[in-house]
Amino acid sequence: MGDFVRPGHGHVILFQHQHLHGEHVHVFRDEQLLKIPLDGTFEINFDNITSSIVVLEGTWEFFKENNFVDKLGELGPGQYPDVTLLPEFGWKGDPSLPNGAANDAISSLKVKPCDPITW
Numbered sequence: 001m002g003d004f005v006r007p008g009h010g011h012v013i014l015f016q017h018q019h020l021h022g023e024h025v026h027v028f029r030d031e032q033l034l035k036i037p038l039d040g041t042f043e044i045n046f047d048n049i050t051s052s053i054v055v056l057e058g059t060w061e062f063f064k065e066n067n068f069v070d071k072l073g074e075l076g077p078g079q080y081p082d083v084t085l086l087p088e089f090g091w092k093g094d095p096s097l098p099n100g101a102a103n104d105a106i107s108s109l110k111v112k113p114c115d116p117i118t119w
């Protein structure tokens with residue numbers, strides 16, 4: 001038998017404001033655009049909204065554009081109260097150069113595959 005690549009699974013919560021405040025959405029699978037239809041007349045619009053993140057399960061890739069274009073960075077499980085201060089998103093620690101590009105920027109995200117199991 002060869003490697004069996006398990007599909008990724010995870011759980012991330014995106015928050016409207018810093019410090020895990022404001023409106024939020026739970027995401028369990030790849031979302032190519034954070035406008036999520038719920039029925040014929042209503043949708044969740046979380047495109048270009050996210051300011052803080054909690055990753056509960058999995059390692060996730062975050063992108064500035066829809067369809068997984070222009071990657072910001074990757075985050076594993078943890079609490080991230082301010083996306084503008086994340087080294088993973090390119091912030092270099094110089095307060096005069098805040099990574100403002102990461103704020104209200106996330107438009108798509110995907111969960112990375114689990115480590116392969118070799119039988």
Ligand SMILES: [Ca+2]
Pocket residue numbers: 047048063064065066104105106107
């Ligand atoms: Ca965007």
